Amino acid sequence: MESPMDLCFSEEGCSSSIVLEKQVFRSKVPESHVQLACNLHYCAFPLNGNELCILNTTDDPNHQPLHLIGHHHSITALTFGNKVNPLFICSASRDYVIVWNLDECMKKVLQGLMPQGIVIGTLLGMVLYVRFSPDDQTVAVCAGNRIYMLNAKDEAILAELEGHLAPVTAAEFCTWEKNILISVSEDRSFKVWDYCTGLLIYQSAVITAFPLLSLYIDEENKQIITGCADGQLWIFSLISGHQYRCVVHINVKKEREKFCNKIRKSEHLDEIQNTPKMYTPNDLREEETVETTFPVLRIAHCDKSTNLGDEEHNFPAVNARCLWIGSSTGLFIINMANFNLEAVLHYRDFSALSVQFAGSCALMRRAVNGKVFCLLTSMFENRIALLEINVTALLRSQQSEFLVSGREKALSVVARCSLLPNSPLCPKKEKSKLGNKKGVRNPVKDQPLVFHNKIKSSGYTSEPQMTMFSPNTKGKQNSLTLKCKRSCKRRNKEEYPLAESPPTKSERLITVAGKSTSVCCIQYSGDGELLACGLADKTLLAFNSNLTGTPTVYSGHDGAINSVGWSHDNNWLVSSSEDRTLRIWSVSSAEPALCLGKEMFHKSIRSAQFYYIDTFILLSCGAEFYLLRYYLDTSKDEVKRYRTKSICKSIQKFPMASTVEITSLSAVNDFYSYIVLAAGSNRALEVFDLNVGCSAAVITDVHSRSVHQICQNKGSAFSCQQYEAYNLFLTTAIGDGIKLWDLRTLRCERRFEGHSSRCHPCGIAVSPCGQFIACGSEDKCAYIYEKHSSTYSHKLTGHTESVINVAFNPSSPQLTTATLDGKLQLFLP
Numbered sequence: 082m083e084s085p086m087d088l089c090f091s092e093e094g095c096s097s098s099i100v101l102e103k104q105v106f107r108s109k110v111p112e113s114h115v116q117l118a119c120n121l122h123y124c125a126f127p128l129n130g131n132e133l134c135i136l137n138t139t140d141d142p143n144h145q146p147l148h149l150i151g152h153h154h155s156i157t158a159l160t161f162g163n164k165v166n167p168l169f170i171c172s173a174s175r176d177y178v179i180v181w182n183l184d185e186c187m188k189k190v191l192q193g194l195m196p197q198g199i200v201i202g203t204l205l206g207m208v209l210y211v212r213f214s215p216d217d218q219t220v221a222v223c224a225g226n227r228i229y230m231l232n233a234k235d236e237a238i239l240a241e242l243e244g245h246l247a248p249v250t251a252a253e254f255c256t257w258e259k260n261i262l263i264s265v266s267e268d269r270s271f272k273v274w275d276y277c278t279g280l281l282i283y284q285s286a287v288i289t290a291f292p293l294l295s296l297y298i299d300e301e302n303k304q305i306i307t308g309c310a311d312g313q314l315w316i317f318s319l320i321s322g323h324q325y326r327c328v329v330h331i332n333v334k335k336e337r338e339k340f341c342n343k344i345r346k347s348e349h350l351d352e353i354q355n356t357p358k359m360y361t362p363n364d365l366r367e368e369e370t371v372e373t374t375f376p377v378l379r380i381a382h383c384d385k386s387t388n389l390g391d392e393e394h395n396f397p398a399v400n401a402r403c404l405w406i407g408s409s410t411g412l413f414i415i416n417m418a419n420f421n422l423e424a425v426l427h428y429r430d431f432s433a434l435s436v437q438f439a440g441s442c443a444l445m446r447r448a449v450n451g452k453v454f455c456l457l458t459s460m461f462e463n464r465i466a467l468l469e470i471n472v473t474a475l476l477r478s479q480q481s482e483f484l485v486s487g488r489e490k491a492l493s494v495v496a497r498c499s500l501l502p503n504s505p506l507c508p509k510k511e512k513s514k515l516g517n518k519k520g521v522r523n524p525v526k527d528q529p530l531v532f533h534n535k536i537k538s539s540g541y542t543s544e545p546q547m548t549m550f551s552p553n554t555k556g557k558q559n560s561l562t563l564k565c566k567r568s569c570k571r572r573n574k575e576e577y578p579l580a581e582s583p584p585t586k587s588e589r590l591i592t593v594a595g596k597s598t599s600v601c602c603i604q605y606s607g608d609g610e611l612l613a614c615g616l617a618d619k620t621l622l623a624f625n626s627n628l629t630g631t632p633t634v635y636s637g638h639d640g641a642i643n644s645v646g647w648s649h650d651n652n653w654l655v656s657s658s659e660d661r662t663l664r665i666w667s668v669s670s671a672e673p674a675l676c677l678g679k680e681m682f683h684k685s686i687r688s689a690q691f692y693y694i695d696t697f698i699l700l701s702c703g704a705e706f707y708l709l710r711y712y713l714d715t716s717k718d719e720v721k722r723y724r725t726k727s728i729c730k731s732i733q734k735f736p737m738a739s740t741v742e743i744t745s746l747s748a749v750n751d752f753y754s755y756i757v758l759a760a761g762s763n764r765a766l767e768v769f770d771l772n773v774g775c776s777a778a779v780i781t782d783v784h785s786r787s788v789h790q791i792c793q794n795k796g797s798a799f800s801c802q803q804y805e806a807y808n809l810f811l812t813t814a815i816g817d818g819i820k821l822w823d824l825r826t827l828r829c830e831r832r833f834e835g836h837s838s839r840c841h842p843c844g845i846a847v848s849p850c851g852q853f854i855a856c857g858s859e860d861k862c863a864y865i866y867e868k869h870s871s872t873y874s875h876k877l878t879g880h881t882e883s884v885i886n887v888a889f890n891p892s893s894p895q896l897t898t899a900t901l902d903g904k905l906q907l908f909l910p
Contacts, residue, residue: 099478100426101469103454104136105435108463113440116158116210117456118170121447123183124456125170126465127156133172135183136467138445138454149186151179151198158208162217169233171201171220173211178202178222180233201231202238210251221262221276223249228264230276240279244272251296255319257303265307267292271317273325283325288315297380301402302417302870304328308377312408314415318872328872329834331420333406333413334375339782340422344479378441379407383414384448385472401830407442409460414476418871419820419829424479426470428457435459436466448472491825492768492777494793494807496753504772505708505733506693506755577800577892583853583865584896584908585875589628593903594618600886600899601642602844606651607751607798609892611668613654614899615642621656623668626890628897628907635666637673646690649750653713655698657686663700665727667715674713675727688746694753697732701743706759708732708771735769737761738776747791747810751798756824758810760788766812768824780827784814789842797849797891806851813838813845819856821868835873836864841901844886848894855896857884863898863908877908 109129118125128134131152137144154175162169168183179198186196202222210223219239222229228242228249247267255261262276269292273283291311298305303319312334317325383403401418411427428437440460445453451473457466500507593600599617605626606613612624614632621635621642640659647654653674654666661682664673682702689700698709714726737743740761748757755772764787770777792811796802808824818834836843836858843857854866863884865875877898886899896908 099471099474100431100434101471102434103138103467103469105467106134106465108465110155111440111463112458112465113460115156115441115458116160117441117443117458118159118161119443119445119454119456120161120168121165121445121449123161123168123170124443124445124454124467125159125161125172126456126458127159127172128465130155131174132156133159133170133181135170138467147183147187147190149181149196149198151200152177158211158223160211160213162213163215164217169213169217171211171213171233172198173202173205173208173222175207176204178205178208178211178220178231180220199234201233201236202229203236205229207248209248212252212254214254215256219276221252221254223252223264225249226266226268228252228262228274228276230262240276242274242276242279242281244281244284245270247292250292250294251307253296253298253305255298256300258319263296263298263305265293265296269293269309271296271305271307285317285325289313295377295380297382297404299402299417306380306404308333308380308406310374310376312375312377314377314380314406323872326835326872329420329832331415333377333408333415333422336415336420336422337413337425340425340479342782375408375410377406377408378439379405379443381405381407381444382446383472384446384453385451385476405444407439407444407455409439412442412444412455412470414472418831420832420871421829424475426475434466434468435464436462492756492770492808492827494749494754494756494824495804496755496772498772501772503774504755505774506697506771577797577849578894579800579850579852581894581910583848583855583875584894584910585865585877586909587877587879587906588909589907590879591628591905593622593632593905594620596903598903599641599901600903600905602645603886603888603897603899603905604645604647605888605890605897606647607649607891608651609797609799609890609895610651611647612888612897612905613645613647614905615645615656616903617641619658619660621645621654621666623654624905626893626895628905633668633671635664635671635673637664637676638662640685643686644688644690646750648691649695653691653695655689655691657689657700659685661685661702663689663698665698665711665713667713670715674715674725675711675729676725677709677729681731684742687743690746690748691750692748692757694750698729699746699748699757701746701759703742704740704761705734705736706743706746706757707734733774735759735771735776737767738765738779739763740765744787744789745791745812747793749793749795749807751795758791758793760791760812762787764788764814766791768827778827780822783812784817784820786814786817788812788814790845792845792847794847794851796851799892800849800851802851809851811845811847811854813843813856815839815842819845819854819866821854831868831871833866833871833873835866836860836862841883841885843884844899846887846889846896848889849891853889855887855889855898857887857898859883861900863887863896865896880904880906 112127124136133149135147152174156172156174158173160171170181172179177200179200181198189196206224208224212221220231220233226245230240245266245268249264249266252264260275260277262274265271269287269289270285289309291309293307293309295308304316306316308314314331316328318328383405401416403414406413414423416423428434436457436459438460439457441458443456452469452471455468602615604613614622619638622632624632638658643657645656657663661679663677665675667674684703687701692699700707710732711729737759740763742762743759745760755770757769760766766780766783768778790813794809810822813819816839820829821831823830836856837860845856856864861880863877864873866873880900882900882902884898888897894910898906
């Protein structure tokens, strides 16, 4: 046994030890491909082939390794029992499967006697994996393409599970379902068994082109995670009713590359700012690396047991559930909420390590004082090493991607300070003149000469009756206008129900146009009474919320409608189109109150909305977004009736860095907010603080493709959420699912996958209560996710084409979906 070595980083600024090699053992034969075992206080590994070595991981020097002899052939699999008293360990080889009582073995050694175990299996073949049942009464032994269920107290085969077409590489017991065992095999599939009866409950299709090597059961999320020989992970749901659906597929190799790029960029930023460097793995500093293999050898729970929050350095508190991924080249910590890597530890980054390329590994489930033990066997040498890893130091050393240059404090969607004097949002004298320009009525009314209440005025101060030359436009009012007037009275109705289930029952299906045309965008008004729909045939429609009656038609655009938005008072609609125009419509009139033409914009307007409680208009055109101040006046001159009196002025343009076009723009209009989010064709997302009037932060590589929609958690006037919940927002891109972000940390908190979006940009929406997320899909369905689950909870069918847009009603639990063939479908709880 070699002496321990303390491995610290030599880089400037790193003072804490991350890896400590506690002990190194040399074996007479290779121990590269064996199942190792780690418990809270012990580690077990084969030594010299057929000798079982048990090592106490405490710092007490009096604890010497315990050597147990009983096998004639080389030991290939080891596992500890689940109970502490007594603590069992099972070892397996070609000749025997033996169960040892560790307490009794230690007593016999102290008495000078030879410890003995109980042989529970004989000549079962090449054993690759063993595992105790939750009550330690049964042992699952994976030998060849069979699984033997053995009694842990005597030599008896309780059941023999057959069905795999290749050697079984791992098997785990399901703790919350009685008598359920799950196995993976080199035949690239997993199977679910009732091990008491020997029945096969479920078998998957072929998952991958590479053998499945490892298996882990997540009790908290009720999922199984399996890894293959090519560095990929598959997660399947075990929740009743989910039918073992695939939750997500993770390519750990690609995730490592993304993580490396972030570390490299942060290191470059440190050099520019002359700040101490973060830990950067050596292979990240090389121009090219050659990777021949990346097998997932072990998946284990990662117990961080610490809060990484640091106000001084803006480190986020990483409290999500994480897993260790053990490979031949290193160890990786993966976040199970967003499926991103939190930290990377490569063995070759530490030249003093005895094992540079691992053949097998095992990790301790719980951390002690923020440290865990890892047991490694070398792939090419006869060495076994015990490492102590400081998880806290490892995570802190690689959290540099959370640092945002120039940001002293976390951003917030809700305005927390007053407007700065030089803010673009601050009303200035030249901006206040918008309401006093020529053509705008004087707010002071003319008074008649006769002031007696009982004497009728001659009427000379009133406007003349022009019935001969102009129609009476003050006759019947549109039904939508009446509903808008009544909406204020409905503000006091009961709040949005928070405890109810999401709307999943189809209530109504309508066709929006006579011919098939795509519904490009939909949005409910703030009172939930109206639904605006922008179509590809240049038409803008406004429906009742229940999709009944005849809609109001707004005609005037000469291209497909790209976006539509409601004002905060629900009296105005803003729309943008491919014809490079922006129009603002009064709900009570089919004519636009304001039209900004092609002479102002050089490209199509991708998105437009009211902002800062109807004070401004935000729109994106090309690589810039505009902040516009406007004044609306629907009255017209009796002589020049074609000329409107509405006014609009550009306050400032904000360019998005390093992009060709802004693909999505989002800001809150329901309350005062200085934050504007912009996503570009460069796959980045930029956060603008309009109180300061500049960019506040940039998130690079948000998705693998350009973001086509940003959806903020805006709530509604009928629901109340926690203050910090409004800092959450969603992004989606074709082929890359949905991501949930937190503005305070600028990091992805969760990913949602399960819907199909490979060709069309399918829309997303957040319910007013903030609990549910709806999205469209190309498989003619809409999906609903719960905010705390990565897999969908409901699948809404009945559509005739791909669902490309969804919208929640802000006042009642209603969901409307829109399809490519011009149909709207209403869903209720």
